[in-house]
Amino acid sequence: MLRKSRIQDHNPDASNQTSGNHSLQRLYEDNVIAIYRFIYAKVGNREEAEDLTSQVFMKALRGLDQKRDLPSIQSWLFQVARTVVADHWRAFYRLRADSLDDLLDAGWESPLDDAHTSPERVEERANRILKRLPARYQEVLTYRFLLNFSIRETAEKMRLTEANVKVLQFRALKKAGRIDLESL
C-alpha cells in the first residue's frame, strides 16, 4: 500500500539544490499522510496531529543531509515520528518518568510496520479491543467514538445519566488500555 521512497544521492551544494528538493518532495508526498495518521492515532486530534506532523518533517529536513543512502528512509521517518510523539507526551502530559518507562516497556513505542499506518489497521485494532470488553463498555465506547455521539445522546441511548456515562467511559477506556497492553 505504501510505497517505499528512495532518497536520491545528492550533494548539499547549490548545484544540486534541485535534486535535493526533489528528494524531499518525494519523501514528503510519499509519507505525509501515513505519518499524519500514525500521529493522529497517538494524539486523537487534528491540532496536535498537524503540529507534530510538521515537526517530524522539519526534523527530517534537517537530518536529510546525513541520511543519504538510507536502506529505508521510511523507517527512519517513522522513528523520527515516534520520538516526536514521545517527547510530546512527556512534556504535555507530564508523565512521571516511571510512567513513561512503563509505557515504553509495554510496547507503546513499538516498532512500527506499515500496517500500523493504514486506516484499516487502526480500525482493526480498535475493534479487536472493543470486542474483548464487557458489553456495556463496548457500547459506551462505540457510541462515543465510532458513532461520535455526544454525552447526552449516549446517555439517552444507554438509559443512563450523563454522569453515569462519564464514569462508564472512564472505566471502559482504562479496561481497554489493559486489554491493549495484554495483546502487545
Next chain:
Amino acid sequence: MDPRDPRDNNPNDEQAPASDGEPALDAEDTPPATETVEHYVGLHQHIERLRADKRPQAPPELNADEARAYQMAALLRAATPGADLPDPGFVAALRDRLMRPAAASALAGDPVASRPKRVGRRGLLSGGLAAAAAAVGVAAGVAVERGHETKPPATVETPLVPPGSGIWVSVAKADMIPLGGVMHFSTDYIVGFLRHTPTGFAALSGVCTHMSCFLQWNGGTRTYDCPCHGGQFTETGESASTSPIWYRPLPQIQTKVEDGHVWVYVVPPGVGSTNTPAAGSGGYGAPDPTNR
C-alpha cells in the same frame, strides 16, 4: 492537591451522582477506591476536545494506567470514520514550507513555528500534488477544484465515476454493516461512505463539495459533517438545512453486492497519477463533471 481523599470516596456516589432511580452501571464495574470525580471529568473533557479536533488541556499527572486510558481515547478517536484524514490545506501548506529553502532553514531552528497556516484549497491542489498524493496509494486528502462555482450545479444523480471509466473494488463484507449503518471506506483514489439502506447499499463521496475537506459521519445527527466550515450533509448526500450555505450534493458512487461483498465503482489505479481528465474528476472530490 486532590480535593477528595480517594479512601473516603464512596463509589456509589461516584457512579451515579444525582441519579437516584437510574439504572445501575454494570456489576463488573467494580469501582476502584482510587477513582474520583476529577478522574471522570478530566477524561471526559479530554474526549470532548478530541471530538472537536482541538488540542486538549494538559491533564494532571497521570500514572501509566491512566495514561493508557488517554491513549485509548486517541486511538478510538482515530477510528472514528473519517477523523484521521489530514486536511488537504494543511498537507499543501506544509509542503510549501518544506520546499521553500529559506523558510525551511529559518524554521529548522524554531520547531514551535512549524505550525502551518491554513490556506484555501482553490487552485492550490490542481495538478502535481493531486497526482502525487494519489501516487502515495492511500486515501489522500486532495481534491481538484476547478472553479466549479461558476458551473451549473451537478444533480445528485451524477455518479462520481461515470460508467465505463472505472473499476469495481470490494470495500466491505455485506454482513459487516447493519441496516441503517454507515461505514467509511477508502480506495486508492476515492474516499467515501457506504450505507446500508432498506433498498440495499449506497455510497457517496466523502469529500465536502465546498472546499474539499474530508467529511466525518456524525451518528447522532445522522449527517456528514465538515470540520472546516461547519457544513453538513444529510445521509443521502444533500446539503443539510443546518449548513451555513447551500452546498452541492455529494456525488454518488455506484455500488453492487457480489460474493457477499459490497463493491464500489471507482477510478482505476494508474489513472490518478497521470493527471488526465478522469484523474481530475475521479480523485477526491472534483465533484462537478461539467468541469471536464
